[in-house]
């Protein structure tokens with residue numbers, strides 16, 4: 356579904372953000388991207404979202420080269436406060452991209468109602484974003500993305516600006532929506548625990564200039580649960596492994612794959 360091929364990005368000021376990135380995401384997968392601070396995670400996501408033009412290489416979505424924001428892709432950013440229009444109600448915010456997509460009015464009403472119910476905000480449709488808590492505003496941003504019925508959902512540190520309890524709730528909300536909707540998710544996070552908890556696969560980026568340092572499957576059973584999954588000994592092993600990889604990335608810049616055995620054991624059945 357998504358192919359990132361020899362992706363290279365140098366900004367106009369000469370910063371080599373991405374050296375050469377290659378990876379693939381299957382239809383319906385949930386893949387987390389982690390890496391050292393400033394390694395180019397956001398740059399990667401913007402290239403995938405068609406918001407930034409690569410210097411060389413390409414992003415392909417269902418076989419087609421991405422040359423601008425693709426029609427069936429939605430993006431959720433960290434800064435929910437800046438991504439919602441304060442003068443619009445929650446319902447209007449969720450509906451706006453559907454109008455731009457030229458969805459018929461009756462279907463728009465259905466999609467808005469369904470997506471707000473899915474994120475537990477059916478009663479807040481008439482509120483304005485500034486009347487809601489940070490976690491609720493991020494739910495609106497997620498509802499807006501879900502209502503759009505994207506094939507690919509891109510998320511850039513989507514839960515970084517909320518408190519720990521809300522973050523855990525939003526993580527579980529994402530997992531349940533992902534299971535239900537079958538959408539493909541590429542999520543950037545600086546939080547290793549979050550990557551292991553959410554990801555079915557993790558792409559670890561090297562230090563700048565950035566390449567893929569390692570790709571590893573996360574063979575934790577589904578459905579995942581904040582208490583049982585996080586206390587699974589395999590969770591701790593994976594977490595430690597990814598942490599070590601990021602430490603290596605910090606100290607050595609881009610150095611290729613680590614090789615050697617992974618921290619997981621047993622087969623993974625791919626269950627959601």
Ligand SMILES: Nc1ncnc2c1ncn2[C@@H]1O[C@H](COP(=O)(O)OP(=O)(O)OP(=O)(O)O)[C@@H](O)[C@H]1O
Nearest residue numbers: 366368370372391392393394395396397398399545
């Ligand atoms: N518009 C820009 N112009 C020039 N350089 C930029 C621009 N945006 C990002 N950079 C640089 O590109 C590199 C990668 O930045 P990017 O924001 O993609 O990294 P990141 O991994 O998302 O960072 P963080 O972990 O801090 O969120 C950094 O050196 C950054 O300073």
